[in-house]
Amino acid sequence: MKTKEKKPKRVKFNEEHLHRPKPQMTWRNIWLQRELIIMSVPLLLYMIFFRYVPITGWAMAFQNYKPAIRNVWDQEWVGFANFQNLLNMNTLYGQTFLRSVRNTFGQSILSMVLGFVCAIGLSLLLNEVRSVGFKRIIQNLSYMPHFLSWIIATGMIATALSLPQSGGFINIVLHDWLGILKEPIAFLNHPKYFWGIVAGGQLWKSLGWNTIIYLAAMTAIDPQLYEAAEIDGANRWRKMWHITLPSIKATIVILLIMSTGYMLESGFEIQYFLGAGVNKEVAENIDIFILRYGIQLRAQFHLGTVAGIMKTIVAIFFVASANWLAKILGSERLV
């Protein structure tokens, strides 16, 4: 929408602007931007109330918190004792926490790599499909699991991975039909498969959904580029490699930066619902550690808070370094 009343003082944003001194915050500037400022108030309030006020709960990390004393500020203060407790590797808690950090990274790196490669691959392939009907069908089929709640999805995954007599579809296919497996495998009884199950489950659930953003980026590519490449004799693989992929590079980088922020969130439900029995030690990630030792077992809220704080600090570090890396590489950045 074009406006005739554009304020003359407003400067168009450009690259040089970054290196100039920041525009001064004057009453005049504020007045000129009043509509924008007022419009931002509700969101700002939302951020304050729901994102910053709860941080006061971090006080619990420095307390020996007892729920019976209902006020947070009346609790006994213990300094950094809770942090020392959690990071002491000679105790079971320390080792369990360390294990949960390891599980978090293992699971999330596996999921991230698998998720990125498959989503980009699938969208490249979908982009090449000429039959609109076939493309729609594949897209719809791959979206569908996204709309299942995790509790249903984990139930389906657990059943799929179980033995043939319990309806284990994967065993039925691999053992009964194809004969690849000599014996059916109770996949959930073997900890070595668990990270793979997590990554695979998350891939199955989110693959179709994740292709949407790449497909959208691909529609923005100028068709003239393809035509020019065709005239130069490029085949489909060449066009994919030299035109499609570079064109969506910015999108890929931005999504990568954003996902590093979620690196410490390797998921929750699938580990929680499937990580029973023998899988416990490979399933427990930081979120489950917080839930289990901070909340579920004996309401040790201070311990959970400590683990949560550490998670936040590491997450901030990750996003900042990914952003910095992107800057060095001369790519798009988040901030």
Place this chain on the structure above:
Amino acid sequence: MKLKKVIALLLASVMSVSILAACGSNNDGAATTPSTPSTDTTSVGTVDEAAVEEITTGYVPWNFSPDNPVTISIWTVTNSGAPSADNIIHQLLLDELGVTLDMEMTTTDNQDMRISTMLAGGVYPDLIGSTHNDALMTAGGAYLRLDDYLASGNWPLLREHVEPHLRRLSYRAGEVEDGFYQFPNYNRWYGPEIKMEDWSAPAFWIQMAVLEDAGYPSLDGISLDEYFELIENYAAKYPTIDGVPTIGFTLDFSEGRQWSVTNNALQLQGGANWGGAFPDLHTGEVRHYITDDYARRWAHKLMEINQKGLLDPECFTATADQFQSRLASGAVLGFPHQRWAFSQAQDSLRAEDRRERTYVPVMPTFDNIPPHYSTGQLMNIHQGYGISVDAAAAGRTEMLLDFLELMMTEKWQKILFWGIEGQDYLVGDDGLYYRTQDMRDEQHDPIWQQANQARAFRDNLPKRQGLWPDGNADSAGFQRSEFFAGLTEYEQNFLKSYNKLVWADFFNDAYPTPSYYPIWQLHGMLSNDANLANVQLDEVQYPAFARLALATPDTFDGLWDDFLAQVALIDTQLYLDEINALIDDIVANE
């Protein structure tokens, strides 16, 4: 353009106002404050002489009547299903007393999670029915201390219920004021205990059909090997049961029930159901048994039967519901547990009249050690209803105590545990209650139960267990005449073959236990650190047992050593020291 700005401004202000409004509207769900009690006392006065006496001393109980409706919110831990919307007993409470029960139920396996989130939220319903052994809800300050209320004498039936056991029932771990907080839900016997089924003793259960097929072998002094031999032979003979592949042996490894697997290490060495630690039979010193040689042999046995294909390969990932539904399929031959934990499965098998697929207890031990599985039915501590501090703050304490007192009267106890005369039972010429076969069959049907019994509500309710003055037992399950009449021919034959009268006879005779028995009931009196050490031991031993059971003969020893190394990291001595101190204190105060 001007208009657009105005609209934007308006939108912005509306949004901010609505968000602020959302922030401030958290105070809705507050409990309805009770109207002032009326002076009409008839509805409570009719039930108990002692109560009448007290009324004359000036206390005016709440007038429970349809004209004075009240809603009581309840959170309770139960494995019973939710009452249906047209539940007869709940309707009766509403029609006769004007009481609506607003129930929220949590199953045992989700209990600790729900307790912690409730403590974190700090908002409680009127009645809290927690069954957590560590008395987490009490320590978290959710319960109201009731000593002074009971001492007032205004609630004689409730007082009678707890007075003889007050010290044992009282919380004294120091997180909140020492005192009485929760009414015990089960096994507070009035008069001698009635022996029918032993609900709380652990056992290795076995399908009746297995014993029948083996020609009713003697179960006295049976070894663990012999127990599994019975199962192995039957499983080899019948690879499927009614079309379902036979599962030789399963375990309940669902959250919060894993002790049903690890505790057997104690019973197999002749210990009773002490908990995670017990006083050594020879030295008398309290110790953990999970790292001893018997525990190792038990884990090794699990590994062996898994290698033979007898162990349910999916038991370590099943939930409590899946465990019960597996039993209800009739295809499971044996498992270790306590009777209450699979009552739905047993009921459902009985309802389908597949009595040969129901289970009887067996007490195997190692090295011919005499078994001590049963210790008689133990009164629960830190399990049952108590009144929340929120209800007290809203001034509802007296009303709630009046309600519980009313539920303790003969009339309501019989309605809750026998049912409605003519519909759930008939009265014989001798005054004894009985049921027709149709009535009995109905009682086993889980769907019928939801519509006709207030199971979820009554589970944590204090019960007057024993005989009423008219000779009837507190419930049909403990009515001897009714028990015998309810047996099918198959069951009569079975009992006769073993020369037993009732199911509880399959257990050892209850032998006297010291006053500090069992140790798991002392957890509510431990410091947080000691309980934490105990929780950590659980966290280590449960997955370890799963790993050991799924191990191979080559890997077993290595895994066992790993397990011992992990246990060594835990301050188990702190736990044992506190338990020893508690035991000394209890013995000194006897």
